[in-house]
Amino acid sequence: EPMPPRPLEKIDRLLHPRSMAIVGVSRRANPGRVILENVLRQGFDPDRLYVVRRGADSVEGCPAVPDLDSLPAAVDLLIVGVGARRAREVVTRATEGEKAESMIVISGGLGERAGSEALAADVQRLLARSRSTPGRGPVINGGNCLGIRSQPGAYDALFIPEYKQGPAAAGRPNVALISQSGALLTAKMSCLDGVSFRYAISVGNQLDLTVGDYLTFLKDDSEIDLYALYVEGFRPLDGIRCFEAARDIAARGATVLLYRAGRTAAGARAAASHTAAIAGSYPVTKALAAYAGVVTADSLADFEDLIRLFACLEVPRRPPRRLAVVSNAGFECVAASDSLGGFEPAELSAESVTHLSALLEEHGLADVVGVANPLDLTPMLSDQPFAEAVRIVLEDGGVDAAVIGCVPLTPALETLAPAPAHREDVFGERSLARRLLRLKEETAKPWVAVVDGGAPYRPMAELLRRGGLPTFGTIDRAVRLMGALRGRGDADQPSAPSGPAPKVS
Numbered sequence: 001e002p003m004p005p006r007p008l009e010k011i012d013r014l015l016h017p018r019s020m021a022i023v024g025v026s027r028r029a030n031p032g033r034v035i036l037e038n039v040l041r042q043g044f045d046p047d048r049l050y051v052v053r054r055g056a057d058s059v060e061g062c063p064a065v066p067d068l069d070s071l072p073a074a075v076d077l078l079i080v081g082v083g084a085r086r087a088r089e090v091v092t093r094a095t096e097g098e099k100a101e102s103m104i105v106i107s108g109g110l111g112e113r114a115g116s117e118a119l120a121a122d123v124q125r126l127l128a129r130s131r132s133t134p135g136r137g138p139v140i141n142g143g144n145c146l147g148i149r150s151q152p153g154a155y156d157a158l159f160i161p162e163y164k165q166g167p168a169a170a171g172r173p174n175v176a177l178i179s180q181s182g183a184l185l186t187a188k189m190s191c192l193d194g195v196s197f198r199y200a201i202s203v204g205n206q207l208d209l210t211v212g213d214y215l216t217f218l219k220d221d222s223e224i225d226l227y228a229l230y231v232e233g234f235r236p237l238d239g240i241r242c243f244e245a246a247r248d249i250a251a252r253g254a255t256v257l258l259y260r261a262g263r264t265a266a267g268a269r270a271a272a273s274h275t276a277a278i279a280g281s282y283p284v285t286k287a288l289a290a291y292a293g294v295v296t297a298d299s300l301a302d303f304e305d306l307i308r309l310f311a312c313l314e315v316p317r318r319p320p321r322r323l324a325v326v327s328n329a330g331f332e333c334v335a336a337s338d339s340l341g342g343f344e345p346a347e348l349s350a351e352s353v354t355h356l357s358a359l360l361e362e363h364g365l366a367d368v369v370g371v372a373n374p375l376d377l378t379p380m381l382s383d384q385p386f387a388e389a390v391r392i393v394l395e396d397g398g399v400d401a402a403v404i405g406c407v408p409l410t411p412a413l414e415t416l417a418p419a420p421a422h423r424e425d426v427f428g429e430r431s432l433a434r435r436l437l438r439l440k441e442e443t444a445k446p447w448v449a450v451v452d453g454g455a456p457y458r459p460m461a462e463l464l465r466r467g468g469l470p471t472f473g474t475i476d477r478a479v480r481l482m483g484a485l486r487g488r489g490d491a492d493q494p495s496a497p498s499g500p501a502p503k504v505s
Contacts, residue, residue: 003124004131006208010139011217014102014209015199016153017076021050021068021100023090024081025059031106031159032081035147036060038156042149050075068099075099078138079147079157081106087143088119095130095137104157105142105207120207127208139213145204146182152198152223160186169196171468174223175311178203178214179230181261188228188304194466195311198224210234212241215256219245226310227256230303239285243292250293253317255310257295259303260285295484305472305481312468313446319486320400320446322346323479324393325374327405328381328413332450332475333374336403339476341483345373346399355392359385379410386413387435394443401482402447405475406432408457415451417459426460433460437467446485450475 020039024032040046040060051059054066065071068078068090078100080087087107094100123140130137141148147157151173166189173196179185182202189200198221201214211231218224227249234242246256263282289296295310297303323343325336337345348356348371356371363385369378377389390404408415414431416424426433436449448470451461464471472478 004128006139006213007131007136008139008213008217010101010136011209011213013076014104014139014141015148015150017102017155019048019050019073019075020044020077020079020155021052021065021071021075022079022081023052023068024079024106025051025053029161030081032079034159034161035079035081035106035157036062038158038160038162041162042156043154068093068097071099074101076101078103079106080104080142081159083107084119084143088122091123091140092126095126098135100138102138103140103142104145104147105140105204106145106147106159107142108144120205123207140208141201142204143207146185146202148202149197149200151196158182158186158200158202166190166193169194169466171196171312172223173198174225175228175307176214176218176221176224176226177201177228177230177307178211180204180206180211180232181230184230184300188307191304192308192311193462194468195308206235206238210238210241212238212245215242215245215249219249220252222252225254225315226307227254228303228307229256229258230261231258232261234285239288243288243294246289246292246294253315255295255315256293257297257303257306257310258289259297259300260289290487293487295487302481305470305477306484308465308470309448309481309484312470313448313485314444315446315485316400320482321486322398322400323482324348324396324399324402325405325475325479326377326390326393326402327374327407327450327475328377328379328386328410329405329407329452330376330378332405332407332452333376335474335476336374336405336479339479341480342486343401343479343483346396348373348393349396349398352392352396356389359388359392379407380412382412383414383430383432383435386432387439390436391439391442394439394445394447399445401445401485403450403475403478403482404436404447405450405452405478408451408453408460415453415457415460417456426463431460433463436464437469440467440469446482448472448478448482450478 022032022036025036026033046062049062051062051064053064056064058064078094080090084107149156149158175197176199177197178201180203185200185202249256286296297306324346327333353371360366360369414424415426418425449464450472451457461471
């Protein structure tokens with residue numbers, strides 16, 4: 001039975017609240033207490049943050065009230081961090097008393113577990129009635145969710161304590177991560193150092209607001225370059241809404257990336273018990289995603305790397321066609337050539353060939369290295385000339401994109417963290433890693449790095465990633481995932497039809 005339309009304009013209150021209240025803050029560490037501390041740490045005004053708790057006048061410098069009826073006015077955002085049965089009571093009181101324009105319901109047990117369907121149905125009936133009132137009722141994120149972090153809203157309502165979170169990236173927050181799984185959301189945020197998130201939204205079981213609602217509301221946000229979606233199952237007809245919004249997003253030059261879980265019968269059963277998701281047909285989802293210009297990730301590892309790729313690279317409006325490869329290992333040059341996919345090898349200009357030949361002559365490699373694409377610099381070239389060769393290739397007008405490989409075990413390069421056994425310093429300004437990061441700031445072309453080495457060379461890869469340069473462990477994987485840049489719509493591939501998406505029975 002269709003629900004009345006949700007007042008999506010109230011998502012603005014949810015993501016950019018001017019006032020907030022939290023139910024479920026205990027005296028000791030619990031999700032409500034963690035959320036309160038995170039919200040305050042993020043800079044939200046404590047004078048406009050109310051704690052609903054009996055027996056206190058203030059908590060952590062915020063005013064406290066004994067119940068929702070004691071709030072001085074309706075709040076933009078109410079965060080509900082109590083058990084499912086009490087959560088129903090809180091949501092009912094807040095909705096019928098018009099105490100909140102939006103809510104984040106952390107509580108599980110609202111439809112995703114056997115026996116909890118009645119509680120979820122009660123809340124949905126309550127919301128349906130409220131939508132016919134003049135105020136149209138609140139919008140709800142969750143239940144069974146980890147919360148939301150909103151950079152422009154100056155709050156972090158994820159119930160992960162600060163000491164468990166990694167440091168925030170310093171770059172421009174240009175990613176919206178929307179996930180049905182809260183654990184997936186925090187795991188990827190922890191792994192993706194160097195990526196800055198404008199919004200991180202754990203939607204849980206989509207009791208009210210859906211993935212499509214958020215994508216529709218946020219599609220015109222020019223500060224977002226990448227919308228990364230982890231979906232276990234769309235609510236009925238919400239997949240079509242997602243893909244309609246995705247086409248608008250692609251039209252303005254941004255990217256929608258999708259990982260659709262629950263692809264098999266076993267996965268669909270697991271999704272149903274996790275977030276009450278009905279997985280649907282994965283082939284249909286993938287086909288419609290391609291039709292809408294959505295990039296799909298085939299694995300969670302691909303999903304993570306593609307987030308980094310699209311978040312950190314300036315993606316050209318015209319998909320790159322001509323790829324250049326530079327490495328200090330012959331096997332990488334061969335493997336890259338075997339993995340070109342939709343790319344074609346870039347042909348270096350006569351000017352680039354002249355400059356590269358002179359560089360190799362200066363460093364005694366002219367008789368060893370032939371100038372070609374892929375360019376094999378051998379393990380004998382040191383940091384400065386290696387970086388100079390990369391610069392020449394990146395500046396070539398015939399190169400649309402590049403993959404720069406480094407097998408770091410050669411003693412010619414400073415690829416190790418400082419230690420008594422050697423004089424290398426990968427963090428020093430003369431190292432190849434530092435030079436590559438400076439080159440990243442000097443070119444708008446999309447390019448990535450490869451560091452193919454074991455544990456001693458992880459600091460080098462992490463340094464590059466933290467600096468915003470997508471860095472892979474093997475060159476074939478780097479080339480394959482770079483191919484996703486060619487899947488966004490464009491001049492030399494068949495384009496999607498311009499009319500409405502096909503109807504699916």
